[in-house]
Amino acid sequence: MQDERQARETVVELSKVCTRFGNHVVHSNIDLQVRRSEIFALIGGSGSGKSTLLREMILLQRPDSGAIRVLGVDLADLGDADALGLRLRWGVMFQHGGLFGSLTVAENVGLPLREHTALPDPLIDEIAAWKLAMTGLKPEVGAQYPSELSGGMMKRASLARALALDPELLFLDEPTAGLDPESAGEVDQLVRRLRDLFGLTIVMITHDLDLLWQLADRVAVLADGKVQGIGSMAELSRTENPAIRVFFEGPRGRAAQQQAEDLAETTTSRENGRPPSKPK
């Protein structure tokens, strides 16, 4: 009973959010809900305002009008202490990592623990090493500086830092952009594992069609300042809205869809213990 109620609980709620830059309207009346323990993706073309929307959810920017509630807290007129309390409950992974160049990777990961808890240093180091291992980085990476890392390692380290305080909510900005297919696949696995293990709610911006098909529970398509559609990729693929169709047309869209369907078919047939039936 409680699990069911939790499953429906809304973690991020946007209502009638409007944003303008001068005369340019970025968002007009955006309504969105992200439920607990779901992987929610925001997609849209360049300049469709998805990054701005993410920045508004994580208190880096304010909408011109409308309300945003995250983890049950209204972001408008939030006191400093409440804002800090809220910030400790979410983790953010930035597109380019946002790692501090003057600290080693392990220090970067340990920084939130050092700042906001009274844990002894050796314990923080152990936890940081574990979080790094959790994101698939080797122990010796901890002693390196961010400038010595490759793009994929940087993203992992950034994710490890976002996870340092065991957030309930994780924001990922382009988690797989600029990664080779193998690393991108590993990030997929990692995000899925985090959700399954800790019941994390994940909100991400991505263009990665494979990631969308295989990972996202629900996807919101942003275009012309409005949400054009929300649903699973399979649901969205059946709509006629041209602003949504662009993500499914073209060889890349079709290939990702095909692959996802094949994968889904083999898993269900394995689970049901019967040979795959050809869809009519």
Next chain:
Amino acid sequence: MKALLVTPAALTQPKPEELTLSGAWTARGLGAIGTQLAALSISGRSTSMVLDSARIEALDTAGAWVLQKLLRRLRGEGGCVQVRDLRPEFARLLELVGHEVSNQAASPSPMVPSSSSRLDQLGHKAAAAVSQALALLGFIGEVAAAFAGCLRHPTRFRWLPILYNLRRAGLDALPIVGLLSFLLGVVIAYQGAGQLRQYGANIFVVDLVGLSVLREFAPLITAIIIAGRSGSAYAAQIGTMSVTEEIEALRTLGIGPLDLLVLPKILALCVALPLLTVFADVSGVFGGMIMARAQLGVGFGEFLDRFVKAVSLADYLVGIGKTPVFAIIIVVVGCFQGFRTHGGADGVGRQTTRSVVQSTFLVIVADALFSVAFSALDL
């Protein structure tokens, strides 16, 4: 503050074979648990131990980590430990962390090289200084080669960047150079006034101001201002370009970074710095003139009459002649430190500071060498 309040994690031992855990075993609640754990007395012979965890309110990975380490420690003593009444979702997390703790214990983190001795550090610093000096020499050579190449093919000179740098480093610096050298002239005349008045040698303030400003102070103060103002800008600009791979991009596009970034700056500053020094000469002497009239009663006409006799053309040229050398030092050091930048924003800041310190230092050293050389030549 509601969100920040947590019940701290606690550990009590009602019976020798029982531990009671309570509170929030989370990163924020664990603060004081370390001392409680250390104070824990465990009898080595107890064969079974019970951890009553019914009152654990919250558990996160940090808490699970600490708990799992406690379990390992208890089990390490040879006892068998039973965890009682742990909530199922916490038990799952604890189990997960268990694998990780044993993994990390099995493969201890690589040893960090221990901090080396004083002598060792001194050696490293000396080696770094030598390699930097050699790199600077190499850079000077590269710049000279690029300059020779441009002389052979004068079309390789880039006039637009030269003019741009002339404006940024020269014209835009006029107000600050004028003001500071004016004040310097005022200070010299004022300090000299007291001494000269005692001997009734008021008119010699002209010699004092004229010679010291024209020969030494105007070139030096101008070079130091420009090292701080433009040298740092060169290092920061080129440093940022190295960090963002723009330098590599220039190379791959077949554009010599030295041709584009360094030579125009050298040529521009070799013109701008002597001109700025002339301006500093004028405003410095003007400052001295005003002070001479106010403090010593030497009028402008009198001052200028004496000035022509006191100061020779050689004094003026000695001052101006040094400045192209200063200009080259400022640009070469600034650009050299810029090209050596690696890492991120941090590296840019470090190299910029270094460029200002080194170019100021080298300008003063060069000035001292000039003084020695000129006195040997009786100039």
